[in-house]
Amino acid sequence: MLDTNMVYLAVSKRWIKDFVFEDEDIVGRSHYDIFPEIGDDWKEKNQLCLKGAIDICDEAPFYRKDGSIQWIYWDVRPWYNAEGEIGGLLMHTGDITEQKERELEKKRAESILNDTSEIARISTWEINLSTQELLWNKMAYEIYEVADDFRPTVDAALEFFKYDEDRQAAKVAIQNAIDYGSAVDMDVEMLTAKGNSIWAKITGKVESLSGVPTRFYGILQDVSNIRLTEQRLNRAYTELEAIFNSKSTAIITTDKDGIINRFNKGAEKLLGYTADEIVGLEKPDIYLLKEERDKFENDITLLFRGDSFIADAQYNYRNENINDTRQWTFRRKDGSMFSTLTSITAINSSEGINDGFISVVTDISKIKDVKNELRKKNDLLNFAERLSLIGHWQWNTVLDRVQWSENLYTIFELEESVTELQFDTYFNFVHPEDKDLVAEYFKKSANDKKFYSFIHKIITVNGVVKTIHLVGKAIANKKGEIFEMFGTCQDVTESKEEELKLIRAKEELEIVAQKLAYQNKQLADFTHITSHNLRAPVANLNSLMEIYKLSDDDEERLDIFSKFDTVIDRLTLTLNTLIEALKTKISDAQEELESVDLNEIFEDTIQTLSGSILTSGAVIKGDFRELSTITYNRIYMDSIFLNLIGNAIKYKAKDRAPEIIVKSKVKNGRNIITFKDNGLGIDLERHGHKLFGLNKVFHRHPDAKGVGLFLTKTQVEAMGGTITATSEVNVGTTFTIIF
Amino acid sequence: MNNVLKTCIVDDDSIYRFTMVKTLESTKLPMEIMVFPDGEEAIDFMLDNLDQDSVFPDVIFLDIDMPVMDGFQFMEEYVKIKPRVGKKITIYMVSSSLDPVDIERAKKISAISDYIVKPIGLNRLKTIIEDLLEERKD
Numbered sequence: 001m002l003d004t005n006m007v008y009l010a011v012s013k014r015w016i017k018d019f020v021f022e023d024e025d026i027v028g029r030s031h032y033d034i035f036p037e038i039g040d041d042w043k044e045k046n047q048l049c050l051k052g053a054i055d056i057c058d059e060a061p062f063y064r065k066d067g068s069i070q071w072i073y074w075d076v077r078p079w080y081n082a083e084g085e086i087g088g089l090l091m092h093t094g095d096i097t098e099q100k101e102r103e104l105e106k107k108r109a110e111s112i113l114n115d116t117s118e119i120a121r122i123s124t125w126e127i128n129l130s131t132q133e134l135l136w137n138k139m140a141y142e143i144y145e146v147a148d149d150f151r152p153t154v155d156a157a158l159e160f161f162k163y164d165e166d167r168q169a170a171k172v173a174i175q176n177a178i179d180y181g182s183a184v185d186m187d188v189e190m191l192t193a194k195g196n197s198i199w200a201k202i203t204g205k206v207e208s209l210s211g212v213p214t215r216f217y218g219i220l221q222d223v224s225n226i227r228l229t230e231q232r233l234n235r236a237y238t239e240l241e242a243i244f245n246s247k248s249t250a251i252i253t254t255d256k257d258g259i260i261n262r263f264n265k266g267a268e269k270l271l272g273y274t275a276d277e278i279v280g281l282e283k284p285d286i287y288l289l290k291e292e293r294d295k296f297e298n299d300i301t302l303l304f305r306g307d308s309f310i311a312d313a314q315y316n317y318r319n320e321n322i323n324d325t326r327q328w329t330f331r332r333k334d335g336s337m338f339s340t341l342t343s344i345t346a347i348n349s350s351e352g353i354n355d356g357f358i359s360v361v362t363d364i365s366k367i368k369d370v371k372n373e374l375r376k377k378n379d380l381l382n383f384a385e386r387l388s389l390i391g392h393w394q395w396n397t398v399l400d401r402v403q404w405s406e407n408l409y410t411i412f413e414l415e416e417s418v419t420e421l422q423f424d425t426y427f428n429f430v431h432p433e434d435k436d437l438v439a440e441y442f443k444k445s446a447n448d449k450k451f452y453s454f455i456h457k458i459i460t461v462n463g464v465v466k467t468i469h470l471v472g473k474a475i476a477n478k479k480g481e482i483f484e485m486f487g488t489c490q491d492v493t494e495s496k497e498e499e500l501k502l503i504r505a506k507e508e509l510e511i512v513a514q515k516l517a518y519q520n521k522q523l524a525d526f527t528h529i530t531s532h533n534l535r536a537p538v539a540n541l542n543s544l545m546e547i548y549k550l551s552d553d554d555e556e557r558l559d560i561f562s563k564f565d566t567v568i569d570r571l572t573l574t575l576n577t578l579i580e581a582l583k584t585k586i587s588d589a590q591e592e593l594e595s596v597d598l599n600e601i602f603e604d605t606i607q608t609l610s611g612s613i614l615t616s617g618a619v620i621k622g623d624f625r626e627l628s629t630i631t632y633n634r635i636y637m638d639s640i641f642l643n644l645i646g647n648a649i650k651y652k653a654k655d656r657a658p659e660i661i662v663k664s665k666v667k668n669g670r671n672i673i674t675f676k677d678n679g680l681g682i683d684l685e686r687h688g689h690k691l692f693g694l695n696k697v698f699h700r701h702p703d704a705k706g707v708g709l710f711l712t713k714t715q716v717e718a719m720g721g722t723i724t725a726t727s728e729v730n731v732g733t734t735f736t737i738i739f
Numbered sequence: 740m741n742n743v744l745k746t747c748i749v750d751d752d753s754i755y756r757f758t759m760v761k762t763l764e765s766t767k768l769p770m771e772i773m774v775f776p777d778g779e780e781a782i783d784f785m786l787d788n789l790d791q792d793s794v795f796p797d798v799i800f801l802d803i804d805m806p807v808m809d810g811f812q813f814m815e816e817y818v819k820i821k822p823r824v825g826k827k828i829t830i831y832m833v834s835s836s837l838d839p840v841d842i843e844r845a846k847k848i849s850a851i852s853d854y855i856v857k858p859i860g861l862n863r864l865k866t867i868i869e870d871l872l873e874e875r876k877d
Contacts, residue, residue: 535835535836535837535857536752536755536804536835536857538835539755539835539857539858540752540754540755540758540857540858543754543755543759543762543857543858543859544754544758546758546762546858546860547758547761547762547765550761550762550765550861551761560761563754563757563758566753566754567754686808686812
């Protein structure tokens, strides 16, 4: 209470507490002395109040001289004395600073909430349960993608739900809220006004007034992104679990202290330990080799620190961003070792501190075995190729890329460092004489889609001529286009030479075989001759001896004796013929060659046979114009002419004089002489097979002895020629000798 | 006439024919001997007498090697007329050949009773003739 001069008349205890004047004596002091912060504006208001005005203020900041702000309210009005005059001011003020700050705090929180709602796409809704009115905030309009003038109702809001069961569930939830005041928390899929599918999380609770639910309110959050991320996370997690549960791949993880915390089924299978035995162990020394671990640490240190690394006690390689795949040897529980391919990945925190490792382990012992096997086989192949002088090749005909085996390089004497091989690489080695052939073969292969094996010559890098044998296969795609050829290439130079030698040897052998066969035949002939021609007279001699012994008649004995003469004469002739034939066969008639004048031989023969020519009236013509001399054994030529012309006269037709034509000619490079007569002729069908046999006679001619043709044939064949005959009974015979 | 064996010799070798006749005669067995110098003359004789086969021989000693028609060619012709011959004729192939080809070939011809290598010998000849005479009695 103040007087008109603004001097305190009285103060309440509360006032003293609010303004902290507990130790001071306020009464009697001027208001403006106590609060020097009071400005002129407030002083003016006080003056107005002293004139009857009332100044009421709910809140106003009071800037104190120490710099603090005190929020105060006041009610300032005049008081009147008994005379009705204004005696001074009645000032009622209070400190509302605390209250004011709480209010400001709330405003800040609301503002933050709004911002958050904006960012998190959270909308608010409120249903007045008594009127069923629905209120949305601004974000709700955004989420629902509806126009600003949209007036939401509960039914209309539910229409945005994608599925009817969600809609029914929401209705039940609202009913439950009304009936039991229960809260709601559901995730639903909605279709916005623009038809976008979103996931919304709706939570809400009920506000009751005196036990009666009045308001159902809450938030609706667009959780599509969260949901999507969640789905992805779920999938990733499931996949990860599947991988982790795989029995074919071992996965082992350790925590930040290097203690094994996961040991999957695959690891159990691979290592023979159960997860229980392993999980909790520090460091995987139980199944790793120390030297490999040390090498790993070294490698990693080297990788991240490089060569300049200087021992640093603080350095821990585990904190590096390790992602290493290499071969590790693992030790099973039973002590056996095997090879693995292991990927080790560090799990590092964002601060770069190791949080553990994941190791993915694949057993490659089988692959390694196969690889070793393959390497062994390859070595064997190389060895075999070297031994057999074979190389192999592969030609991608589309890209014209060629691969050669090691030994193929050796065959071509090409440096193995030359790896850019093409078809032309090979073709340039082809011997110039064979280039056309090779080009032709490859053209044919391409046309027929079939690789033809063939042999050709090459000139190697060092200029050596070799013969190679190519064998291959052409591979076509479904369209029938060739895209690859592969095959072998063998150096057959030596075998080719061997082959030539063999061919030569074979040819020689064939000649020998021919000679042998000929000699065999001669031998057989001789057996035959012996059989027939020597045994017959001997048999006769035996028989004659037998009957000679039986005979007691002298006359008969004389008769028998004369028969002995005949037989012995016959035997002598046969023996002489055989000796003659043997001489022909044994002597090398080829050594006594001379140029034989056929006209001369012919004349000599006519001379020798002049007697029988005269008696038979034979006409004999010799025509040697085409071929007058033959290099031959003269004695044989004499004998041939004598026998054939002699026979022609001997076996003349009964009713006509012999006409004999001897003619020489050259045909197909061979010298030929024919002896043609008009005599009896021979039934070759019947007697052809024994025409030239010894002692074979075909006519009941007293002089037929079966010797002439046998000797003639022996002589002709001894000189490497042949003799054949054509004949017709009663027309004549033609003998043809091919020399 | 039944007890006389008609014996035929077909051979171009006159000495052989002579010895055969002499040897056969020496057995003093009842025989009628006929000779031909080659197969053609023998087959011609048979063809000429087809209507009276009683003159046909009972046994033939046939040589292989002969001019004009040899032993095998004779057999070919004989087989052709055989169905028209009522009489049973025993044929021996006789040759000085030891050639297995000849022997085999002769054995393949069913009409040939046996292959005999020259010389036949008195005893062998006698046995053959006696056997044949014996057969005829039955």
